[in-house]
Amino acid sequence: MDDPPRPLFVSPGVGPPWDMPEVRQALRAATISDIRESLSRYSHGHYDAGMAVHDSYNESVGHLSDECVNGARGSYDMHNESSGTPSADRADRADRADRTERADRAPTSAVLLALYEEDGEVRTILTRRSTELRHHAGEVCFPGGGIERGEDTVQAALREAREEIGLCTDEVEIIGVLPTLHTYSSGSAIAPVVAALPARPEVAANSAEVARLFDIGLGALLDDGVFHEELWKLKEDDPGISVYFFYVAGEVVWGATARIVMQLLTILGDWCLSRNDMERR
Numbered sequence: 001m002d003d004p005p006r007p008l009f010v011s012p013g014v015g016p017p018w019d020m021p022e023v024r025q026a027l028r029a030a031t032i033s034d035i036r037e038s039l040s041r042y043s044h045g046h047y048d049a050g051m052a053v054h055d056s057y058n059e060s061v062g063h064l065s066d067e068c069v070n071g072a073r074g075s076y077d078m079h080n081e082s083s084g085t086p087s088a089d090r091a092d093r094a095d096r097a098d099r100t101e102r103a104d105r106a107p108t109s110a111v112l113l114a115l116y117e118e119d120g121e122v123r124t125i126l127t128r129r130s131t132e133l134r135h136h137a138g139e140v141c142f143p144g145g146g147i148e149r150g151e152d153t154v155q156a157a158l159r160e161a162r163e164e165i166g167l168c169t170d171e172v173e174i175i176g177v178l179p180t181l182h183t184y185s186s187g188s189a190i191a192p193v194v195a196a197l198p199a200r201p202e203v204a205a206n207s208a209e210v211a212r213l214f215d216i217g218l219g220a221l222l223d224d225g226v227f228h229e230e231l232w233k234l235k236e237d238d239p240g241i242s243v244y245f246f247y248v249a250g251e252v253v254w255g256a257t258a259r260i261v262m263q264l265l266t267i268l269g270d271w272c273l274s275r276n277d278m279e280r281r
Contacts, residue, residue, distance in 0.1 A: 004254055009236050013229025013243075017262075018222055018269055026272035027265060028219045032115055032122055032175070032196045035264070038271030039176030039194060107180050107191035110157040111144025113264065114167065115175075116197040121217040125203065127164060128212040128251060138211070140253045142192070142260065143167070153177060153191035164210055165203040172197060178263045181256050184241070192260045216249050221261060 018024045114125045124142075131138045143164045147156040154174055161167040178192040205213040220226065226248050233240040244258035253261065 004252070009233035009238075009240070011231045011233075011240075013231055015229065016222075016227045017266060022276070023269045023273060024222050026276065027222055027269050028121075030122060030218070030268055030272060032117055034272065035115065035122065035194070035268055036175040036196065038268045039178075041271060042267050043176060107147060107153050107189045109144060109146045109188060110153040110160070110191040110193055111142035111260070112157040112161045112167075113142055113178075113192055113194045113260065114161065114172070114197055114201070115195065116200055118200055121219050123200075123215050123217050125165065125167075125201075125213070125215050126249075126251075126253070126257070127205065127210045127214075130207070130209055130211045133209065139255065139257075140251045141257045144190070147191075154193050157191070157193035157195075164206050165213055166206070167201055167203055178260060178267075181259055181263075183256055190256055190260075192263070194264070212251075214249055214251075218265070220248055221246055221265065 018027055115122055117123070126140055127143055128140050129137055143161040144157055145160040145164075147153060148159075151159070154177070158167075158169045158172065162169060173196045174193060175196050176194045178194060181190045181192070182188070183190065200215075203213060205211075226246055228245040228247065230243050230245070231240040232243050244254060244262055246253040246258055246261060
């Protein structure tokens with residue numbers, strides 16, 4: 001488990017949005033049915049949870065100087081696909097014009113969040129990419145890749161899952177698509193497709209692309225000491241960008257993958273709180 005390279009100026013972040021015991025309890029008890037409902041309500045505009053994770057990163061890149069961006073791409077080769085969080089202080093680092101420009105970009109790649117329930121918890125599948133790959137070698141990610149001509153995001157995510165981990169997609173239920181993420185290092189656009197599986201699937205890693213195939217429970221992401229956040233700057237007076245880390249299953253999950261996890265947990269957590277509030281009335 002190797003940490004990613006870091007820039008010259010790093011400061012602590014503000015901590016996870018599930019620090020409240022009620023939020024943590026709701027997330028640990030969540031089912032795939034809860035996730036399906038939360039994504040449905042989110043897609044129909046019932047609340048803006050999760051979009052703040054998406055927006056504050058996509059907005060913050062435009063606030064960084066060209067020198068900062070170029071340095072990030074060249075000097076420490078960070079495949080840094082980091083984001084902000086729903087808190088207002090991060091949103092204040094946003095550049096609205098950059099957000100508008102990036103929001104118009106169609107996804108160029110798609111990943112699959114394959115969820116299933118086992119022993120009373122929701123689990124998902126992750127991979128560590130082969131060190132022989134050209135891009136993002138050795139990084140932890142969801143199965144996925146580029147969208148080919150004639151494909152939509154769902155078709156691309158399912159095809160990549162079949163190719164990378166041998167997932168049989170016959171019984172996969174698509175339950176939502178999270179907001180498109182734009183990567184810092186390359187500016188590419190990733191569509192996270194969320195799917196429900198009827199049970200733990202039989203999978204096998206394609207050794208040409210995947211060095212390790214593993215699964216985690218969503219509850220493990222909430223454990224003490226797992227989540228870490230930093231504010232990264234290339235120059236001391238730059239506004240910086242928030243970078244998330246999850247230290248789990250002997251791996252470090254960061255970049256776009258960590259942002260996708262944060263989107264899902266934020267949308268789900270806010271829906272659970274809204275539901276609990278309604279039940280108390």
